[in-house]
Amino acid sequence: MNDLTPSREERTENLKGLGCSRKRVEDARFTQGKGNYVDDIKMPGMLFGDFVRSPYAHARVKNINSEEALKVPGVLAVLTAKDLEPLGLHWMPTLAGDKQMVLADGKVLFQGQEVAFVVATDRYAAADGIEAVEVEYEELPVVVDPFKALDPDAPVLREDLEGQTEGAHGPRKHHNHIFLWEAGDKEATESVLASADVVAEEMVYYHRTHPCPLEPCGCVASMDKVNGKLTLWGTFQAPHAVRTVASLISGIAEHNIRVISPDIGGGFGNKVGVYPGYVCSIVASIVTGKPVKWIEDRMDNLMATAFARDYWMKGKIAATKEGKITGLWCHTTADHGGFDACADPTKFPAGFMNICTGSYDIPVAYLGVDGVYTNKAPGGVAYRCSFRVTEAAYFIERMIEILAIELNMDAAELRRINFIKKEQFPYQSALGWEYDSGDYHTAWEKALKAVDYEGLRKEQAERVEAFKRGETRKLLGIGLTHFTEIVGAGPVKNCDILGLGMFDSCEIRIHPTGSAIARLGTISQGQGHATTFAQILASEIGLPADSITIEEGDTDTAPYGLGTYGSRSTPVAGAATAMAGRKIRAKAQMIAAYLLEVHDDDVEWDVDRFAVKGAPERFKTMAEIAFAAYNQAIPGIEPGLEAVSYYDPPNMTYPFGAYICVMEIDVDTGVHEIRQFYALDDCGTRINPMIIEGQVHGGVTEALAIAMGQEIAYDEMGNVKTGTLMDFFLPTAWETPNYTTDHTTTPSPHHPIGAKGVGESPNVGGVPAFSNAVHDAFRAFGLRQSHMPHDHWRIWKTAHDLGLHG
């Protein structure tokens, strides 16, 4: 080195690699309206398809008359189950081992279910055509309560499963029963409960809601009859899986199918599964020989696409009178709707619900989940849930609060004495997971200090007295949460989606002039992969992130991967990226040694170059090495500089966090005000702090919506009561408070760069924080459990039922 060589710090900074708040490269096109979404795709002769949907939640379809519809100008075809049957496409397999109707076959099972597909020259003609289709329904009794669904005389929903006592996940005990999934030790747990000092028991309900991404679902299917190739653009969070599934169900060979996920306006698990709209568009394109587009509207999206949650979790938590937890028992009734289309890995029909021991060292536990059919839309796993982790975290964080009430203890202290200790990692949980790393005590102390927890409790106690004296009508709630979540699905030996192992991939090619392109098996729906994966690579191979193009989503060019959901991109594809980068560096080392005329072992890596050990003024930058790879004839080394890595993670990763919400509640109006929201996240190595902050802001806002008013509600007839944005709560700037974000960093010991992923954490931690704040405000007046969402009416009613209205 000499005085002209930039310092190591400067060179590291120029890379904009790991740890840098690099500005997002995607935002230039998104903020100027120059994104390329599926609805932007316009092709010559393109047709438009849309659905006749059932107004009934449960009914026989006696007849479908398309005569009048076909007379509507612009309408070309009306597809029904009868048209799809010869192709075997009137039903399709779901991700959960069940099957679902593509178009109503004899009956409908939920309001909004697809009955017929009208194909027309434009969306307006299609809408007119839909109104003209005459469907004769015969109403059947509706069941929207999962407990009533298991009554012996409950209506039969799935006549197609009649007599089938074995389901995809084991025995079925009732015609509306789907599966029973168990983990842990039932006997040992029940024994602990029977002899415990204290047992707190409660039913905790996590209500049904919906991710409601800004862009609804859609696709364009184009069958080229000359080449025999099908091209499918769509809102797919897992484009390769869609290609494989499309091939299996259509009979078109996989090399003749090209699936492209263009820009996607938010996925959140709503865009993982295969919808009837995709299948019908493909069939319509094959039948008409023209491209066919299907784009749903907001009511379709809320009514018929993958919802989130709907878990009734009955819990029993045992402890000593000093507050040490000795056992946890959980039985969940899972409302899956009319078909089990839950987007879980195959062996986990209840997702990772068995993370419900949370951040606590619980020696003995049992979990049983009963899945149930009802007359509602199918789905369940979505909305930053990490496969039911949101449900598990809400469950344990509510049970801790209820146990604190039972023990008459401070809830922060109760958590502290039960946290898994730093020395206990890797920690084997009683329900079967090996947590990789964590330091919960440090995070907890940091959080409590940041909000002046002691001061808040004092203020709260004074407020309770003032309320009792009649001096105020506002209560103060402190919502605590320490969550541990599990992401990064996952090791191929136990994680697969429809048999496809959940590895992921990265393929890198370095160009002669020192820039690069990397393609991944994941697909960003706004997470910023084009920005962050370039940063991972920059730190590995010493080329500036600005010189690296990241590409995803085209199955013809991207290496096979299982897509993006459940915060798996950084843990799995991020690992593949680092590993591929290391393969590049290994070859670069040999090229550098050749150029510097020394042995391979005589050079060492320094940020962006290989330098001769002991003679640092002799070096070759990665850019110089790249050109040499195309220019030099190196004995024993192939020309070019590229590498691919398919990464099978050895374990999941376990991000964690401490969230505290300070909330004021007006007892007479039920209106809440969030005074403060503090979110500390530990996602291991932090790739881009600004993007992490963005993820937390977005996720906590979703959590605010879910906890404080958003829901998919049904009446007893199975009508969706919250089918429009008039009733489905989406926070605007008006409702959204300021957030304070903070962090600790406990790297994952098994991940190549120690990163764990953060996308789902804020929703996992946010909902219990808001909900616990509401509960905490009323704790002094006897409240134990009040189901979400905590909208103004429900809070008012809680206050009323506690006798606070005088």
Next chain:
Amino acid sequence: MELKDEVTIPAPRDEVYAALNDPEILKRCIPGCEELIKHSDEELEAKVVLKIGPVKAKFNGTVRLDKSGAPESFSLTGEGNGGAAGFAKGGADVTLEDQGDTTILRYEAKADIGGKLAQLGSRLVQSTAKKLSSKFFNEFAATFEDGAA
């Protein structure tokens, strides 16, 4: 959905009762009614165009009357189908209190709404139903003012 009201009609009870059974008068008073056919003393069929919020549709409905308590009271049940817009079924109990030259009409109606209409939310459906109901009774009362009964 539940609707309850009480309205004073400026006519003696037997005239009010007769008017309530007159398909011509009903057709004129029911907002959006395009057709009303009296199949028998107990059965009516109607085609009504209904608009609730952004959803507008033509409903085909049948109504059955139970006149066993007439003219003091009677009840009706019915259902209507609006195709893609949804469906409704329900009934009403009506009492007519004789006040000499005027009649106090009281009704209690219950309806189940399904389909797209129901998704718009009960707030919209309830307020629209109230509005339509007022419109009907205003029109109905007006028929007596012109002596058109």
